[in-house]
Amino acid sequence: MTDAAPELLIPDWPAPACVRAVISTRSGGVSRPPFDSLNLGEHVGDDPAAVAENRRRLAAAARLPAAPVWLDQVHGTRVLDCARAGESSGESPGESREADAGITGQPGQVCVVMTADCLPLLLCNRAGSRVAAVHAGWRGLADGVIEAALAGFDDSAEQLLAWLGPAIGPDAFEVGPEVRERFLQDDPQADHAFRPGRPGHWLADIYQLARLRLRRAGVGFIGGGDYCTVTDSRRFYSYRRDGVTGRMASLIWIE
Template sequence: MTLPSRSKWIWPDWQPHPHVRVAVTTRAGSHSPSPWNGFNLGMNCGDQTARVEQARHHVEKLLQADHPVAWLKQVHGKRVIRAGESDNEADGAWADQQRWPCVVLTADCLPVLLARTDGSAVAAVHAGWRGLQAGIVAEGVKSIAPAGEPVSAWLGPAICGKCYQVGDEVYRAFVAAHTDFKGAFQADASPGHWRFSVAQAAMIELARLGVEDVQGGELCTACDLTRFYSFRKEGDTGRFASLIWLDEEGN
C-alpha cells in the first residue's frame, strides 16, 4: 500500500495571478484497494472512512497549507460556502485567505476552478449537469466577484461530449434555462438521447457571466482511466480532487 507523491498529480499550466495555485490529484498509487484502485478521496463511494481520511491527511501534508483543506459533502446542488464553514453540505467553496485550499471531488462531473485576476480570492465548484443547470457556476463567480470583478476560470478533467450520453430531459432542462446551451449538445444515434459536453456548457455559462479567460476542459475522465476515476465507465469507483488556493508569490 503506497501513497502517491506530488509528482503523480497534475499541475495545470494556468496562472491567472502569481498568488494562485492549482493541483489535481490522480488515482496513481496503491493506497485504495479494488474497486477504488489507486488513491480514492471520496467518502460517499463505499470505501472505508479511516482509509479515506488517511488519504485526505496525505493531501494536506503534501500541500503544507496553513488551514485544513475545505472538504465538502457534495449533493449536486448550487450552494457555495466560504472555506471553513461548519455546514459543509455544498458543491463549492471559496477563500480569500492565503493557504486555505478549496477542493471538489469528481469522477466525471466537471471541476470548475475560479480566481479573481487580482489574486484576492479563489473558488472551486462541482459542476455535474444538475448543478450546472441550477446555476452553480454563477454562484461560484458571485462568491469571489460580487461586484463583477474580473475572473479567470480553469476547467478540470470531466467526461467528454463523445463519452457522455444523456436523455432528452437533460437537453430540455438546459435549453429551457437558456437557448445558448444548445451548443453543448449533439444529437445521438439513439432516439431521445444526446451527446453532452459539460465543459462546453460551462464555457457557455461562463461567457454569459462575462468571464473571458477560460482555460482547460480538454481532459476526459472516461478516456483516461489510468489517471482518473470515471463513474460512467466503471460504476463503483473512487473520486479524485481538484484544488485551488492562494499563496505568496514564488512559493
C-alpha cells in the first residue's frame, strides 16, 4: 500500500470562489496492476476493497464535504438532479444512478463523472449557485448530453462557464466514417474537428466537437481541453490504450 497522496488536477477557470472542482489522476492509490493505482471505478474488475480505499483517499485529499453522487454511466443524455437522488426510494445519496451527468444547486453536494478517454465536462454559473459534471463520450456528445446539462441551468448561456477535462487527444482518437457523418448531420461545422487518418478512418478532436456545441449554445467561458489520456500514461487511465484499466473522477461542488 502506497502512502503517497492522490495527485489531483485543479481546473484553471474563472469560477466563483464558492465553486470547487478537482480531477483525479491514476496516482496515489492502492490498486494493483492493471488498475494501478487510484482506480475509482467499481465496475472494471478491481478489488472492491481497493476501490473503497481509493475513494476514501480521494475524499480526504480533495476535502470533499460529502460522498459524491456516483453515476451508472451508459453513454446517454440523462441528467440526474443530485439533490433528489434517493429521495423517492430512500437510498443513500452516495449510491449509483443511471445517468451521464449530475447537476445540483445544493451546497455541499458533490457531482462526479468517471472517465478513461471520454470527455469529462464541468459546468457552473457565474453566481456560483449551480454546478454540473458531464460524461461526454462521442455517443453522448452526438446525442446532446451537453445540451441536456445546459438545460438544467436557469441562467442565460452567457452566464455559464465550462471546463473540459482529460480526454483522448486529437492525434489518438481514430473513428470510422459513420462517426464523422453522425456529427456532420447535426452541424456541418463539425467537419473542422476531423482530419483523415489511415485509409477509411478519421482522427477526431473530441475537445473541438464539445467546444462547437458549447459555442453554439452561447456559453460564456470555455476552458481546458489540452490533455491526452492515451499518450500520458503516467497520469491517466486510457481504455483505448490498455483495454482493462481504471477510471479517473471529475468532481464539482458548491462550498
